[in-house]
Amino acid sequence: MKSHTEDDVRRVLTRRGRWGFSEIAFWLVAVATLVFMPDRHLILNEIAIIALFALSLDLILGYAGIVSLGHAAFFGLGAYVAGILAQQGIGNPLIGLAAAALAAAILGLATSFLVLRGSDLTKLMVALGVALILGEVANRMAWLTGGADGLQGVNVSPLLGLFEFDMFGTTAYAYSLTVLFVLFVLARRVMASPYGLSLRSIRDNPLRARAIGIPVNRRLVVIYTLAAAYAGSAGALLAQTIQFVSLDVLAFHRSADVMLVLVIGGAGYLYGGIIGAVVFKILQDYLSDLTPQYWLFWIGLILVLLVLMDRERMVSKARTLWKRTANRLTHRAEPLATTRTAREI
């Protein structure tokens, strides 16, 4: 049997904080699309925004176990804040982004005390209720939001005063991708910290987490607020890059779609939202080309299959296979004498 020294232990424990080759490659590919796929920037921009929105849901669903069907509340609020600011002459996109994130965070903090009460079903329903209320408020306050006609006259200034938002979506995509990357790095760092570990422990077993001395509710309030800020940022990106906001940003289907994206990509490892967004958008694009009216049928079918096939098991199988191949290629010794490693679900 092999015994571990302190250094081994540290290496394994800090593993989560290190960037792997595949991760770096992933982001290099994302940057490459900026250069090599110029005619696809509009849809790529949408993907980046959905990815950020799904990342936000992953923070609470995948890491803290909070199921929400009302996440569009924060997305929509962010979109309206950024949109209205730009309409009122404060066109600097970064200021709009920050204001949207802040407003969504405040709403998140305020509603967290409601949402974190009670069972999973209560959480789900309260979050849904908050989103519905917000949607109706936006509808009634037509003088501010444009109501059902949507918010007209959103004028966003050039990014950093240099890059005009063009009709091909190149600036938009570069902007969204950068924001996604920065917020992703932040989320990644937070989840690799002791705080992130405590969230996973709460998701796995709140009873024990409390018995270790973790103030469970306070930790959940913090992550809920952070997730709200992320969703608000995603909403702001949408408002700024398409320069229009409609009631649709608060609609129920947005909350449902983002859940779908996370189910497709997998919750609890941060990349799930991004991969899910890519797959979802490409599927949507392809299927709605194929059958414009019935594409949701196929999405539904894929969803059912995904859930039934137990993706976790498939992924871990693929991983073992990949590790074995990689080991054979490089003759690398396993870092620790173990047979199985914990999956981050």
Add this chain to the structure above:
Amino acid sequence: MAPVLETRGLVKRFGGLTATNDVSFRLERGGRHALIGPNGAGKTTFINLLTGVLTPTSGQILLEGKDVTHSRAELRVRRGLARTFQINQLFPAMTPLETIGLAVSERMGGGRDWWRVTGSKREIVDEIVDIARRFHLMDILDERTSNLAYGKQRLLEIAVAFASRPKVLLLDEPAAGVPEAERHELLATVAALPRDVSVLLIEHDMDLVFSFADRISVLVNGALFTEGTVEEVSNDPKVKAVYLGESVYE
């Protein structure tokens, strides 16, 4: 010197049922105290009152002389009261390394640390290794907890509680369900717990009670029936009548 843990006239009623009936109990510093009693005697309720899962109807709980009767559960942990569970309460998807690391960094205030990567602090790593050695978990540190042998899970259950450096450790049937082959390692580990940790052991297994404890309290129908040294209690005819029966002389 004041006892490290004390209850004064502790009462808990659920409707018409009195689950804990006027229990005044003292755990001495460094003590090895066993709490026994037949099924339904109220042992679990008593533990839940001590740890803050339940609030008593009346009475007081003092930890190191300070009143914690109405403190939140997590605050009591930080004041030095940790427990294990009769049925494992672990984090199935995490490794023992992460689990112990979590408990250690929580104790050091690391749970609010959201920027540093877990394990980048030297003192945390050193302590994890220390605890893992003490609880014989070194070889399986990076396994998924749900894949561990039951005996190892039981050890981890105690290790996690121990990682919060308790002054008082409540062990709720630590050996329950552990197969014979893994039992010795577990009992030896429990026996080797350092003396600066006072232990309250809730147990059915009389062998374990007699080999481990220096004092025994007997709980019957929610009330303290008797208390004394192992000698006194095992020779008490009343105790034999209500609880031990013939098993003492088996």
